[in-house]
Amino acid sequence: MSAAVVAELEAALPGRVTTDPAALRALSTDRSGHVGEGLPVAAVLAESVEDVQHVCRTASAHGTPVVARGAGTGLAGGATAGDGEIVLSLERMDRVLEVSPQNRLAVVQAGVINGRLDAQLAEHGLWWSPDPASKDISTVGGNIAMNAGGLLCAKYGVTRESVLGLTVVLADGRRLDVGRRTVKGVTGYDLTALMIGSEGTLGIIVEATLRLRPAVSGETPTLTATFSSIVDAAAASSALVHAGHIPAAMELLDRPCLDALTSFTGEDPSQGGQAFLLLQCDGESAAAELQACAAILQSHGGRVQVARDQAEAQRLFGLRRQMFPALEARGTPLIEDVAVPLDRMADAFAEIRRIEQDCGVLIPTAAHAGDGNLHPTFSFEGHRVPERIWEAAGRIFEMALAMGGTLTGEHGVGLLKRRWLVDELGADQFALQRQIKELFDPAGILNPGKVFAELSR
Amino acid sequence: MSAAVVAELEAALPGRVTTDPAALRALSTDRSGHVGEGLPVAAVLAESVEDVQHVCRTASAHGTPVVARGAGTGLAGGATAGDGEIVLSLERMDRVLEVSPQNRLAVVQAGVINGRLDAQLAEHGLWWSPDPASKDISTVGGNIAMNAGGLLCAKYGVTRESVLGLTVVLADGRRLDVGRRTVKGVTGYDLTALMIGSEGTLGIIVEATLRLRPAVSGETPTLTATFSSIVDAAAASSALVHAGHIPAAMELLDRPCLDALTSFTGEDPSQGGQAFLLLQCDGESAAAELQACAAILQSHGGRVQVARDQAEAQRLFGLRRQMFPALEARGTPLIEDVAVPLDRMADAFAEIRRIEQDCGVLIPTAAHAGDGNLHPTFSFEGHRVPERIWEAAGRIFEMALAMGGTLTGEHGVGLLKRRWLVDELGADQFALQRQIKELFDPAGILNPGKVFAELSR
Numbered sequence: 007m008s009a010a011v012v013a014e015l016e017a018a019l020p021g022r023v024t025t026d027p028a029a030l031r032a033l034s035t036d037r038s039g040h041v042g043e044g045l046p047v048a049a050v051l052a053e054s055v056e057d058v059q060h061v062c063r064t065a066s067a068h069g070t071p072v073v074a075r076g077a078g079t080g081l082a083g084g085a086t087a088g089d090g091e092i093v094l095s096l097e098r099m100d101r102v103l104e105v106s107p108q109n110r111l112a113v114v115q116a117g118v119i120n121g122r123l124d125a126q127l128a129e130h131g132l133w134w135s136p137d138p139a140s141k142d143i144s145t146v147g148g149n150i151a152m153n154a155g156g157l158l159c160a161k162y163g164v165t166r167e168s169v170l171g172l173t174v175v176l177a178d179g180r181r182l183d184v185g186r187r188t189v190k191g192v193t194g195y196d197l198t199a200l201m202i203g204s205e206g207t208l209g210i211i212v213e214a215t216l217r218l219r220p221a222v223s224g225e226t227p228t229l230t231a232t233f234s235s236i237v238d239a240a241a242a243s244s245a246l247v248h249a250g251h252i253p254a255a256m257e258l259l260d261r262p263c264l265d266a267l268t269s270f271t272g273e274d275p276s277q278g279g280q281a282f283l284l285l286q287c288d289g290e291s292a293a294a295e296l297q298a299c300a301a302i303l304q305s306h307g308g309r310v311q312v313a314r315d316q317a318e319a320q321r322l323f324g325l326r327r328q329m330f331p332a333l334e335a336r337g338t339p340l341i342e343d344v345a346v347p348l349d350r351m352a353d354a355f356a357e358i359r360r361i362e363q364d365c366g367v368l369i370p371t372a373a374h375a376g377d378g379n380l381h382p383t384f385s386f387e388g389h390r391v392p393e394r395i396w397e398a399a400g401r402i403f404e405m406a407l408a409m410g411g412t413l414t415g416e417h418g419v420g421l422l423k424r425r426w427l428v429d430e431l432g433a434d435q436f437a438l439q440r441q442i443k444e445l446f447d448p449a450g451i452l453n454p455g456k457v458f459a460e461l462s463r
Numbered sequence: 464m465s466a467a468v469v470a471e472l473e474a475a476l477p478g479r480v481t482t483d484p485a486a487l488r489a490l491s492t493d494r495s496g497h498v499g500e501g502l503p504v505a506a507v508l509a510e511s512v513e514d515v516q517h518v519c520r521t522a523s524a525h526g527t528p529v530v531a532r533g534a535g536t537g538l539a540g541g542a543t544a545g546d547g548e549i550v551l552s553l554e555r556m557d558r559v560l561e562v563s564p565q566n567r568l569a570v571v572q573a574g575v576i577n578g579r580l581d582a583q584l585a586e587h588g589l590w591w592s593p594d595p596a597s598k599d600i601s602t603v604g605g606n607i608a609m610n611a612g613g614l615l616c617a618k619y620g621v622t623r624e625s626v627l628g629l630t631v632v633l634a635d636g637r638r639l640d641v642g643r644r645t646v647k648g649v650t651g652y653d654l655t656a657l658m659i660g661s662e663g664t665l666g667i668i669v670e671a672t673l674r675l676r677p678a679v680s681g682e683t684p685t686l687t688a689t690f691s692s693i694v695d696a697a698a699a700s701s702a703l704v705h706a707g708h709i710p711a712a713m714e715l716l717d718r719p720c721l722d723a724l725t726s727f728t729g730e731d732p733s734q735g736g737q738a739f740l741l742l743q744c745d746g747e748s749a750a751a752e753l754q755a756c757a758a759i760l761q762s763h764g765g766r767v768q769v770a771r772d773q774a775e776a777q778r779l780f781g782l783r784r785q786m787f788p789a790l791e792a793r794g795t796p797l798i799e800d801v802a803v804p805l806d807r808m809a810d811a812f813a814e815i816r817r818i819e820q821d822c823g824v825l826i827p828t829a830a831h832a833g834d835g836n837l838h839p840t841f842s843f844e845g846h847r848v849p850e851r852i853w854e855a856a857g858r859i860f861e862m863a864l865a866m867g868g869t870l871t872g873e874h875g876v877g878l879l880k881r882r883w884l885v886d887e888l889g890a891d892q893f894a895l896q897r898q899i900k901e902l903f904d905p906a907g908i909l910n911p912g913k914v915f916a917e918l919s920r
Contacts (some may be wrong), residue, residue: 106806108701109805153649153653159646159647160646163620163624167620176891182889182891182892186867188802188804188868189617189621190612190621190835190836191868191869191872192609192660194876194884194887195660195661199657200653202653203649203653247567250588289747291746345645347645348566349563349566374647414650415647415648415649417649419650419651427651430650430651431650432639434639435651438903441902442899445899
């Protein structure tokens with residue numbers, strides 16, 4: 007049967023279908039390190055909405071699963087594909103269809119690279135604020151499918167708040183346009199928000215109307231602070247938020263992170279400190295706000311250094327963006343992604359240190375400290391997460407939920423967090439969410455097994 | 464059968480059920496002027512989540528419809544109740560349960576009045592940004608159920624962007640907690656966003672976790688500008704947005720609005736102009752931004768006057784908030800609520816003038832000019848919208864949709880915009896939305912006939 011599907015796709019979409027095993031292997035994993043079982047039957051490199059509709063219609067007719075993907079930078083296994091599945095890559099749909107400074111919006115295809123969009127918008131004095139660490143290689147469609155976060159969310163919001171409308175291809179191949187080109191709009195239920203973060207399980211996002219902001223002008227003064235403990239550093243970050251400040255970015259690294267970074271880059275930005283905070287302000291009052299933040303950090307024991315110039319600031323953020331490659335260099339990474347209320351951040355770091363001890367695993371943890379989003383990370387050999395690491399990760403999830411937080415702030419559920427989903431949602435909400443999935447995808451062909459472990463449970 | 468329902472409710476909820484006809488009449492309309500057929504069987508003034516659960520369980524057992532309401536300030540007939548229905552008022556659930564400056568959030572019951580919450584948050588230096596014109600009398604729960612907008616959305620977003628989580632009572636009485644206490648969170652589908660703006664048709668919103676901002680400090684410099692035509696004024700507003708400015712508020716009134724306001728208040732803020740713009744900036748660079756805005760308005764023919772002080776600014780906004788009472792004084796109002804892309808605002812005003820001529824009706828139109836949200840209004844005698852007015856309103860809806868806009872920017876669909884719903888959503892999305900309604904409320908007891916005209920279509 008899979009031969010028939012492939013033959014149909016190849017006939018209808020010449021030059022856009024590959025069955026080459028090396029290509030399939032590359033197109034069936036993400037950055038989670040997780041590898042699916044077996045190889046997909048084919049990968050389609052769609053070039054148009056119609057191509058995507060054709061894939062969905064064909065897959066529906068044959069009951070063949072479809073796993074959509076952007077650049078494959080996901081960290082939760084959401085784009086992992088295997089035996090009997092079709093990979094649907096949106097990478098070739100990489101056109102910016104419209105930039106409208108008058109309406110502060112852009113219309114783009116799903117495969118546009120975030121960094122390339124940034125550059126194009128900058129020419130118009132505009133900016134799309136979602137800013138994942140992977141922006142130079144990840145796609146806008148992937149951002150939206152995962153409701154990705156990033157470094158600037160405390161001040162500028164998550165992806166959902168920067169999307170006005172979507173074009174989606176449903177499981178059966180129908181094209182659905184949701185949302186609008188206006189800031190406001192309350193006609194019916196908000197299916198745009200429902201699609202954002204649905205991880206390819208409700209429909210394939212093929213185009214998006216993005217809400218833009220005027221580019222932030224002026225200098226972006228930056229400081230670093232080192233602390234003698236990560237708990238103190240987290241408490242200082244929370245105090246700063248409590249005092250009413252919203253830095254554009256506030257990144258926190260603990261000592262195990264700094265160790266990994268130092269051995270990867272040869273540089274320890276904390277100069278031997280136990281914790282390192284990187285903070286940037288923007289906007290008209292940026293300089294004054296940086297001063298105020300510096301004073302609060304100092305009063306909490308931080309040793310503060312203001313970056314000399316924009317070049318040094320960029321270098322420091324560039325170093326922060328090396329954090330993930332530095333961890334990858336240590337083995338297969340498992341990157342967790344809990345978020346906790348801001349006033350529990352110090353407690354969360356303290357608890358992670360306890361879990362490290364109890365489980366005998368090292369857990370380098372970075373945080374987007376302005377929004378309580380922590381990335382505890384693990385390293386292991388091979389492609390199978392050891393049970394010992396799952397145990398530690400599970401304790402971190404329990405901690406986050408007990409604090410009123412969430413098991414994933416920005417990476418999504420994918421494959422790797424499914425087993426904890428019901429713990430966060432509760433049985434009633436879990437059931438309702440599964441019913442929504444069934445409503446949009448009754449045959450269960452869209453990214454099956456992701457988010458929800460099995461539909462027949 | 465309705466006697467049995469009432470008896471059950473009275474026995475279980477003593478002191479919280481009324482069948483007094485005058486009370487029922489008052490509790491079965493909103494500010495749309497629309498009156499339902501007959502009187503509800505009873506109204507329940509719920510005092511707790513458990514009360515609401517009890518009402519939903521009882522209503523489910525008997526198949527009796529439930530119409531939830533806050534303060535009844537809606538403008539689309541969404542809270543209209545009639546024969547055989549139970550009114551469920553949330554007015555008595557008016558407690559602020561938690562204010563957390565550390566986490567920049569508040570947890571409130573649905574019946575809290577917006578203005579009272581504002582005052583309470585101000586003591587903590589915090590602010591919940593949704594700012595409907597009715598804020599002194601409307602409830603937070605009503606805001607959320609309608610995804611209300613207001614005067615500050617272009618800069619501070621709509622209600623959806625300021626809600627982190629909700630407690631909802633489902634049709635069958637189950638309590639559902641959706642969302643979280645963190646800024647970020649992507650576990651499963653975004654049911655919080657799905658509930659926001661669902662107009663009481665998917666569940667009863669009983670509590671909300673609100674995302675707060677630091678209160679905006681400093682002066683809020685304000686200007687007025689008069690123009691010799693409303694089309695020029697709209698074009699000037701759009702130019703200002705195009706130039707990268709985001710005033711906190713930018714309110715536009717045409718001459719028919721000014722006539723109504725003048726005869727109601729005795730004051731014409733435009734001093735005989737054809738259009739009147741009221742603009743306010745806030746934040747650290749407010750004064751400089753106001754100057755820049757003034758220059759742009761002047762270059763588009765605006766006669767600009769800067770408000771002397773905060774007292775005058777407040778007086779001007781107070782006058783703007785008299786717009787709705789001024790229109791109500793002329794007869795029963797029908798207030799439309801289209802939104803168009805910003806660069807079409809001048810075209811929209813020009814088209815409304817044409818529709819006025821063609822249909823022989825006066826259409827005073829106010830606009831939240833920063834987000835392209837227009838309120839064309841009609842006046843008539845009695846409680847039934849004349850067909851001539853529906854015809855003009857229908858042409859305005861068609862215009863908005865043809866421009867890539869929406870038929871309701873912030874008031875909701877309710878009863879009054881149902882007939883155009885499918886035109887905006889398209890048949891496929893309309894069907895999907897109806898299926899979502901059926902999934903949450905299979906017996907169809909939650910606010911039946913609102914948003915969707917009939918479920919069996």
